Amino acid sequence: MRKLLLGMSGLAALAMASAPAQAQNQPPIKVGLIMSYSGQFADLGTMMDNGIKLYMKQHGDTVAGRKIEIIRRDSGAAGTAPDVARRLAQELIVRDRVDIIAGFSLTPDALAAADVLTQAKKPGVITNAATAIITARSPYLVRTSIALPQAMGALGTWAAKNGTKNAFTMVTDYGPGIDSEQEFQLQFKQGGGTINGSVRFPVANPDFSAFAQRLKDSNSEAVFVFVPGGEQPAALAKAFAEHGVNPKSMKILSSGELVNDEALKSMGDAAVGMISGWHYDHNLKTRMNPEFVKGMNELLGGRNPDQFAVTAYDGMHLIYEAIKKTGGKTDGDALIAAMKGVSFESPRGSVTIDPETRDIIQTIYLRRVERVDGRLVNVEFDKIDNVKDPVKERLKAEGKLTADGLAK
């Protein structure tokens, strides 16, 4: 017992002292990635990581004369514990001396790390976490993914404008779901529609029959759905089909998650006609997309990229652009200033970083599931350009946002 305790304390000291010492004369610029490489959201991490790999493969690892070094940290190892994401951010800053942090798979991770970034004055590029409010929590957060209300609000407006009188909403009972529900309802009502009713699913929910039945009994014209990716889209769509809710009898409106590739494969023809509002699909006909998809296919062994891959790819692009603009300087304030207002061409079309809110301004595509050449794909039939995050726009209008784009 005694020897052991002594040994343990020695061991702990050793483990902690093993921080790598480094001395190079031309120091690389370090980019820390905090992503869920393992655990429940591992697939998301896989996609984002490959998006970044592809970008660096295409554009080299040197910008403005300085090498880019990537340091990967797994935020998924402890499940969904944001205290880990926060610690990783702190450690990346104080131990690894990174200049920029990117990634953030989930909203709580980004929120927990927000004031670390503020304190350290280091830019954080959000390549996934999608609730609206995140970028208003630190002047050093920039987002290249999406604020969910962007897409969901656009979908609500579009639905009301195109003659849908009433709708039922169904979302998963967690942050992003509630965000989506509120924005869709708000904009749908503003467009003249009425909300017939709404339900929220528990996060762990193996069976959707009861909800599908309830939806059917509401006799609504349309239903708006938000569920996270994974197994739920297919499970929900099947419950719909079994209860006679299909795109022929009711307009099914959703985010891109419900109609992603895996879900479509599993739904089969029951999915034909579903409408979604989203910022990316591998089937999109933009200038850069074919090459991007080809590159990703190679990296992913034939799998098609999804929105996670493209937003990480763009995140890396934003970082490269900012470094170019500062001429290789890595001062946090300079980098953030360089990122504000940048416009660039992405595989999803042209995007801009809003100089006021540091959130992304992008095109929201309206797509319908169709069978093309024997495969189910999302075919774009309409789009809304230059969509800003409506939540922060409202806050701004109400005077609840500072000049820095922070929530008061």
Place this chain on the structure above:
Amino acid sequence: MSETAIPSSIQAAPASPAATPVDPSSFLRDKVRWRWFETVFWLATLLPFFVAETYLILASQIAITALFAVSLDLIVGYSGLVSLGHAVFFGFGAYIAGLLSKYGWGEPLTGLLVATAGATVLGYLISFIIARITHFALIMVTLGLCLLMFELANKAHWLTGGDDGLQGMSMWPIFGIFDFDLYGYTAYAYSLIGLFLSFLVIRRIINSPFGLSLRGMRENVRRMPAIGASIKRRIQVIYTISAGFAGLAGGLLAQTTQFVALDALSFQRSAETLVMLILGGAGQLYGGIIGAMLFLVARDQLAGMNPQFWYFWLGLLLVVVIVFLPNGILGSLAKLTSRSRRKP
């Protein structure tokens, strides 16, 4: 799972083979005495301040997790009750500390006291249920309570921030002087003191006659009433105390990270802490601390090296420990050293 099976992982190291009768009070006095290697161990916990400043945040989270594991040890290791839902109290303490700070009272020490008190009260209420059941039903009920609490916090979005986590905490400096810094100097010092003081209290409790009666209960649940000791009462008392310390650990986490997420209440946190405790060695006083240290350092290193596959090695480690080291790492090593010492 027969009634008489003594959990091998929580069995104390066997007494000396001579088995001479020991006077209980002198046995306890002997246990209470502070050993020199314990002093060395606790001094060593100060090392990170000097040799590994960039690991202070990790060290702080280890200290907090260790406290949570030690609180769990009180019921799992010393009383033989299995809980898969101890995060209920950890999370409850965290939310109390977080909410206090969010709504204007950012003073850390009083916040921590309130968090501990809150968790203690909740623990007392739940102990009425716990004392009624045993074995597999107990595992399932504690798990169920944990899931219920998690759902409750998720539903109370207006209060807890739900899945997004509780935001807007702002902690005042400790004593108005020590601010929570980026390197984690204050955080580690604060958590370490919290761990150490709690540890002293816990050490005293388990080496008291009450603590001894708990071990009696663990070893033979039927005989204890026969010698006039009420089982239910004891279960309630120790469960309440354990809940309080778990709440204290939760409060520490909330205050040092200035953020509370639903995860603080999750089944995963309960299960992981149990794993740490068993790895380290339950019922061994230092088992929870060693387990938390090994687990979190290993996770940090392995996840850094091999993010997608490190889970495999953790699983393998668990299997090996359960099959080959039934008393946990600490217990088995202690047995080894004591065996080698006995040899002339």
Place this chain on the structure above:
Amino acid sequence: MERRALFRRGRLSRPAYPNVNGLPVTPRIASLLFDGFAYGMLLFVLSVGLSVTLGMMNFVNLAHGSFAMIGGYTTVTLMRSWDWPFFATLPVAFLMAAAMAVVLERIVYRRLYGASDLDQALLTIGIVFMSIASAAYIFGTTQQPIEMPAYIRGRVEIGDFSFGVYRIFLVCAALVITAVLVLGLDYTRFGARIRAAVDNQRMARGLGINVDWIFAVTFAIGSGLAGLGGALAIEVVGLDPNFALKYLVFMLIVVAVGGMASIRGAFITAAMLGIIDMFSKYYVPEVGAFVLYAVMVGLLVWRPAGLFARR
């Protein structure tokens, strides 16, 4: 407010039935009962193997989900890479999981037959971690959709009701599994041996029963059933590496509430939980996942040994 609007709509479009929370009761009972029962049967096929390993053999086998996952991946691989029809993959899913179980039983499980709940739980959690990492390594982290044959995908409509064909199939599968197990355990010689071995090992040994062998086979059966359940469940709940953990809680609830040693108990409990869950989600979706957990806690506090405990 919105619910009231819904209520009005409901009243306009159909006769005034008694209603709860603005939703009609009478015409819904039949379809909710069916859906709930079908959901219960899904829970049942997922957890029936566990009521063999945990229930009968008293082994806290948290790795049940891992065996289910083996079945699931077997089915997916056979269907995708070798174009096997879905039904042909089911026996293979059973056998693969059972084979894996025999290997593990011989190497690790048997060492812990007499150990405490806690040791067994942690050992099997270790196996769960390993299986999750292995599945992610071999099959990747993505969902594994399978395309079911058309004849099992649709739905049948009878008057106002509509039932998914796959759900009807699930119900039938659950009934067949229950019948085979109950008959096999109660009316065959081998079943009698199993019951003897798990009830009283020493006595069984004394009677010349090869208890070691019986345990291995029983464990294989339980895990094989897990594999079968995993294969059957993919169509409804999907499959990814996290499957091993995701549905574990639901499986445990069924077995714990049902009373450990009873296949019939698990069947009735699964059906009951499915129906309760369905009704609560339909009429009061606000309470979310509370009902299932609260029912479990309540029932276990009331009857710690489970509703249908044999002893």
